[in-house]
Amino acid sequence: MTTQVNTPITVAEVEAPPLSLGNLTWRRFRRHKMAIFGAVVLILLTFYSFGGALFFTEKYSNYTNTKERLQSPNAKHPFGTDTVGRDILARTIYGGQISILIGITAAFVEVMIGILIGAIAGYFGGNIDAVLMRFTEAMLNIPQLLLLIVMSKFFSGNVPNINILGRELSGSVIVIILIIGVTSWPYLARIVRAEFLSIKEREFILAARATGTSSWEIIFKHILPNSIAPIVVSATLGVAGAISLEAYVSFLGMGVRAPTATWGNMLENAYRYIETAYWLWLFPGLLIVLITLSINFLGDGLRDALDPRSRTV
Amino acid sequence: MDAIHTFLEVKDLKTRFHTPEGTVYAVNGVSFTLKEGETLAVVGESGCGKSVTMMSILRLISIPPGEIVSGEVTYRDRNLLKLSESEMEHVRGKEVAMIFQDPMTSLNPVLTVGRQLTETLRTHTNMDEEQSRQRAVTLLEWVGIPDAGKRLTDYPHQFSGGMRQRVMIAMALACTPSLLIADEPTTALDVTIQAQIIELVKKLKQDVGMAMIWITHDLGVVAGIADRVIVMYAGFIVEEAEVDDLYDSPLHPYTTALLQALPRADRRRDKNLKSIQGVPPNLLAEPRGCPFAPRCEFVKERCVNENPLLIETENRHKVACWVNVKTGALR
């Protein structure tokens, strides 16, 4: 994925044709066929989740009909029905909206915390850095999934349903977004810290400092824009990470509560019916695989385009 | 000294790199010959294709992204470009050895110096472990490393830059090759160390009686070492001459400019050193005219449209230029 030129002549030595950064990024991205594929699939999945809402109401997706429970895919219910007779197709549509929402907002929370902690640690250094990095290390010492389970349990007491844009949602959606964000930032914080450590020693920062620019201005106006590439890449991959983490927690029955559907909580208990009702897990499972795959492809393409020297892991 | 058969002949060598930014035309039809025991200097700015040319000869270019598009490299009647990889392994290190620019990165950091020395011997000779160890000690002493016996178990990071380059040289000369390619071996070193290394290589060359190709961007070091000089620009050879001829009567505007950029003891101090205007060309496109035309002070219309061939003007002095520098007129 990274290009290796094994010779004294590197591309940097060869004067590149005059291209703007945006142009260059787009050119590199476009060559990445899998990233284009990822972007297309992602757009289709978004259409599926939001466009599908035109054909079914949310009420229908939550409508239980015990007479029609555990029906295999048929004309009326193309994806079959679940254990209480809800239509799985409609639920994947509304569940997709919530899963995408969780992915984006949780990644946003992650990025905000990660930037804040990484920037402060990297810029100020010294004791502040030592304390923050100890804390980051402490977070990394515990498997994230286990931490999520405990936190989810911690906040699950009595979360009231909430009303967003006229929709009644389980308050656990907000809980999941926050706890995924709050447990995901350590890696990003480390990346941001490393970027800050290297950029803050460059001449233009020293110049800004010498002219008396305030620390906050240096952090947000000078250093941050220069370290945006790895942040954008991590944020993108963070969306995929958040979607699958939600799925893991919900799969274990500790995620988003009924009636709100997500691709993750549709899988809850599905494994108990593995011998009789494959459609319970197949459709939401496939959608999760598709969305994480497409976002990861996209993120990989972005990495190649924005940050060509970084290593893919 | 003249051998009956050709020692090394490179004919129309073309090497390209297929990078995400486009195809880099690194070497564009390079031809030259080398006699047994002769020292050839290859001069040019960084990125002019001199290293790639030498690495192509030893087939050290990684393919892909590199590609040796065409050419012949005849070494002692064998075309190296046609050999199998395992036949090539017998040439590398044994008959043709190479030393590199940066001794800091050219030695493997996790293997002892002794191991890196002896593995060459073990690969190309029938020596057993003890014999190769003793030979390694001799080699280190030969290149002037004090306390050689004890240092075999040391790792590269325990040596200074100059000492590491000595180790590199010892490694290259382990099997007494008949050709040594030195790729800017002094560029990364301090000036005083540079002189020591140059002296060392000259001495060792005499001891072994090998031929040598010395790549450098510094015309200053060339005079003391080389018999003949090749000047490269943008992947082309633009001038080739005996070393004295080149200094006395350079024929290519680029060579002239390079020489004028060189501080010389025989010139008056108050005379300003000249730098070459402009930047080295972009190798992402196959040049149409003379690649030096955009920076050349003698440029004519023909230069922009047609790339001059390398032609012999006088006694073994070749140049690729439409213009006669002395008169300023077209040839």
Add this chain to the structure above:
Amino acid sequence: MTRYIIRRLLQAIPLLLIVSLILFVLMQNATDPLATMGGRTPTKPEDRQRLTRQLGLDKPVYVQYFYWLVGNDWTKVDLDGDGTAETPGTRHGVLRGDFGTSIVQTGRPVTTVIFERLPNTLILMLTSEFVIVLGALFVGIYSALRQYSLFDNILTAILFIGYSMPIFFVALSSMYIFSINFQRWGLPHLPTVGMFDPKVGKTTGQILVHMILPVFSIAFISFAAYSRYIRSTMLEVLGQDYIRTARSKGLPKREVTYIHALKNASLPIVTIVGLDLPLLLGGAVVTERIFAWPGMGRLFIDGIDRGDTPVVMGIFMLIAVAVVIFQIITDIVYAWLDPRIRFD
């Protein structure tokens, strides 16, 4: 080196204290141990109060944490639950190696409960890690040596798909195909759940057969990530100057690859494996749930569900300590592989 190890261990102490405090507070408020205690739910308020006092749950969180940490044998506890503390406490605290007793499995020491399950998780995890590292080394190196080849491109795509798969999907699909449908089609099939067939008993063969699908599921995901990592590490190393030097000396290709390149590439690989291994202890939650594997992951989930704080804390501490120890081991192995690193 001994000094280095001691220093690292000392540095780990505040870390472990922070981790344990945060988790303890979370656990105390997350669950109600009385709700499911021992299977019988106390309904009468006075029973609840008595139990709360007996378990010391009426105390403020920081006192409970303190007792958990240093024990309560220096003070009195309210053993009969009448509101006055008169009996001397018996707990020695985590610092003195006493992790307390399980609330659910009344009276059994946490260490016993955990070590009963630990081997089951370890056998699953270590087998998986072995399969992963070995396979990933093979595939990663192979495709790095053939960068941009058809094989490399196809493999990159497949690995990417594997990397993006949630483990439950792999587990469910593989179970659906290899046990359920194979059985339906009358083919030799793999067992679905459990560690052994109760009818046959806990034999090595049974455990091996039952391990195949869980190990496959765990390995499938990490294998992709590891292979990609090894591939890119190898590519980076293969582009280094000293590889060019080794090739210029005429060394055979396998020597260049497996000695000059791999020894350098093993440095980052060792780090990743060392950091991942202990986290695997907790990573099996989902796999163990799906395959009903009686390991620590299931113990953890059960502990969370039933508010068995001592057991959950015990598992957390085991993992946290394992992480610290593996970090030190990783550093030592790293220094052994890389002569540039010294411990002074």
